[in-house]
Amino acid sequence: MKKSLIALTLAALPVAAMADVTLYGQIKAGVEVSKVKLGEETAAKLGKEKSSKTATEIADFGSRIGFKGHEHLGNNLNAIWQVEQNTSIAGGDKEWASRESFIGLEGGFGKVRAGKLNSTVKDSSDNVDPWEGNNGALHMGVFKRVDERAVSVRYDSPVFSGFSASVQYTPRDNANPSDKYTHNDATRDTYYAGLNYENSGFFGQYAGGFRKNAVSEKDGHVHRLVGGYDANNLFVSVAGQYAKNWETLGDYAEAQSNGVVTSAMRAAGTNASNVVFGTAAGLDSRPAETIEVAATAAYRAGNVTPRVSYAHGFKAKVDGEKLKGTQYDQVIVGADYDFSKRTTALVSAGWLRGAESGPHKVETISGLVGLRHKF
Template sequence: MKKTLIALALTTLPVAAMAEVILYGQMKAGYEVSSTKTSGDSHGPYQNGIADYGSRIGFKGSEDLGNGLKAIWQVESAIHLGNSNGKADGWANRDSFIGLQTDFGTIRAGRISNAMKANMDVVDPWEYNNEVLGLGKFTRTGERYVGIAYDSPEWAGFKFNALYSPRDNVNGGNRNSEYDYGMGAGDKYSVGLNYHNAGYYAKYGFDYLKNSAAMISESGYTKLKDGQVHRLEGGYDANNLFVGVGYQYSKNTSSYFRGLKGASISVGEQGTMNVGDHNVTWDNQGQEAALTLGYHFNNIFPKISYAHGWNVKINGTKEQNTKYDQVVLGTDYDFSKHTTANIQAGWLREGNGHDELNQSKGKNKTTAFGVGLKHSF
C-alpha cells in the first residue's frame, strides 16, 4: 500500500524531477535531564524535557550535462521536534547549495559547512542537545558560512576542500555602523585535509576569521584581531573497534570559557556594540583535547568519551580557573540499519574564572542523563 501511494504521488511530478530529486533526512529526539551545582552553592533546579538532536529534511539532485560535467544542488532544512531554544525552523537553513561536479572536483556556492562541521565530528559520535551529553564544547567551532567551496576528488585516500565566505555574507550586524567604527567581522577562510585507508583515518581542519575580536587599549583605542581554529583528528574505525582522538587550538573566536561570551565594547554616543558575528571582545587563546573509545558487540555499541580544556589565555595572560573536564558514557542500540536508540550520561566540570579582586568564582559541576531515538531515511 505504501509503495502504491508513493508511486501515485510521483506520477504528479515531471519526468525529469522523478529522475533527479532525492528525499533524505533524519528524525531524532529524546528525553534529557540535567542539574548544575556551583562551588559553595546547592544544586540549581533540574532542567528536563524533550530535546531535538538535530533533525533535518533535505532534497538533492543532479543533471548530467555531458562530457563528465554535472550540475548538482541541495536544499536542507532543520526541524525541531522539541523546544527550538532560539534555533528557528526555516527553509534551507542547513547546507544548501548549487554547483558543478567534474572528474577534477566539485564547485559549490551557497550555505556550506566549514571543514570542522563538514566531516570532523568523528570523535563526537553522540546524539544530544545538552552539550554535557556529547562533546559539544569541543565541536563548537563547526560553523556554516555563506560562500563558495571546492571539494577535491579522492587521490590514494586523500581529499581536501576549501571554503571562502566574503565579509558581506556574514550573518547579522549593522554594516553602516560597523564601517563607521571599523568593527565589522571580515572574510572567512576554511581548509580541510582528510585521509582514510583500511579503517585508519586522519583529518585536519583550519579556519581563518578576519576581525573576529577586538582588543581595547588603556587609551580606549580599539584594535581588531583575527581569529584562527586548528583541529586535528585521527583514529581507527574497523573490525568492530572505534578509536577517535582530537586536538584543537582556537584563537579569538568561540571559546569554551563562558566568561568570554556575551561581552560588548563601548562606542561613545552609540552605546555598546558586539564585534561582528562572533561577539568576541577579548584577545583569547585556548587548547583542548578529546578521546573516544567504543566497541561494536553485534548491534550494541558501548562507548566513552573524555575531553579536557586547559586554562585559556586572555590578552596574553593565562587565566586560572578556566579549564574544563568532561566524561560521557553510554550505549547505542541498532534496531535496524536506519533506526538507533541511545542512552548516555555526562559529567562536566568547568571553571568560572576570577572576579575583579582576583578571587575565584568557583566551578560549575553539571550532571546530565539522556535517552533517545534516531531514524534516518
C-alpha cells in the same frame, strides 16, 4: 487497454521528472534529565542556588529533513544541489534552509559549491563527536563551539591515493552583511582549509580557519587535528584543537557554562568570564588563546555499540598569560542499539565541569534515553 497504458504513462511522468531528487532526513528525540551545580561565588553572582532542581524534558536531538539532487550536464559534469533544514519535533524551528544548503558543479575535477556550507572544521567533527543529545553535557558542545555553517564558496578535490583537500572562503559582506554598503567596519573575511587521508581503516584530518579582525581587530585562527581508526567494528579517534583570537574569554566562559550564562544575559551586562572563571572583569572582552583535546572509543558487538568519550580544555591565555580556573573537563558514556539499519535506540550519560572545582564553577550532570530513525 491502450487507455490504461496512456494513463499509467502520464502518472509516471512526474516520478520520472523527479527521479534525481532525493528526500532524506533524521527524526531523533527522547527524554533528557539534567542537574546543574554552581560554585559558591558563581551562584552568588548569578543570584541562584548552588544546586538546581532536576530537570526532565522531552528533547529533540537535531531532527532534520532535506532534499538533494543532480542533473547530468554531459562530459562527466553534474549540477548538484541540496536544501536542508532543522525540523525539531519539540517545535520552534521556522527557518528554511537552516542547515547545509547549496548549489554547485561536480566532475572529475572535484566539486565547487556555493551556499550555506559546513566549514572544514565543522566537517571534521563527524570523527570527534558521535553523540546525540540536546544538553551540552551529552555531546562535545564546548569542543565544537568553533564549528560553523557559513555562507561561502567551497572547493573539494577528488581523492588521490587516499588524500583529499578542501578550501573555502566567506566574503566580508557575507561575514558582516549589515555593513555591506558602507564598509565602515573592519573586514571579517574568513578562509578555511582542510586535508584528509583514509587508508585501510585509518584516517587523519587537518582543518583550519583564518578570520580577519576576529576579535579587537586582531586576526583569529583555529586549527584541529583528528586521527583514528574505523574498521572491524572498532572506532577510535583522538583530536587536538588550538585557537587564538578566534573568540573572547567571555565567549569561552559562556560555552563552558552550558546555558547557565547566555548571550542575552551578557548583552544585559553579565560578565561571563568573571562569573564562571572568577577572572578579572576587564578580561571578558579580550581575545583568548585555547588548547583542547578529545578522544572517543567505541566497539560494535552485534546490534550494540558501547562508547566512551573524554574532552579536556587546558587553561586559557590572554595576552600570553595563563589564567587560573579557565579549564574544563567532560566525560560521556553510552550505547546505541540498532533495531534495524534505520532505527536505533540511544542511551547516554554525561558530565561537564566548566572552570575548576571551587568557588567558581558550572557543573552539569545529564542523561538521556531516546530513539533515532533515518530515512
